Amino acid sequence: MIKLDKKTKDQLINLYKTKKVALEGNILKLIDPDGDVEFENYLKESIDKDKDNRRKRLDVTRQVQSQNTDLTKWKKENE
Secondary structure, three states, X not given: OEEOOHHHHHHXXXXXXXXXXXXXXXXXXXXXXXXXXXXXXXHHHHHHHHHHHHHHHHHHHHXXXXXXXXXXXXXXXXX
């Protein structure tokens, strides 16, 4: 687990509150809140936001793949 000092935790929380920028990805699973309730909430919100963003990207990818398949079929039918 990765432990961050109080100053770093506060900077990450402040960045999220002021600019809505949070950490993303698998690194979130490795950070230890070390008993800091506010930072633990930050990590939980960041993980939830990251999951939501990944789900949205996957939906877009699936939509594009579906459209690509349809276009390929349409092209073969019209040749």
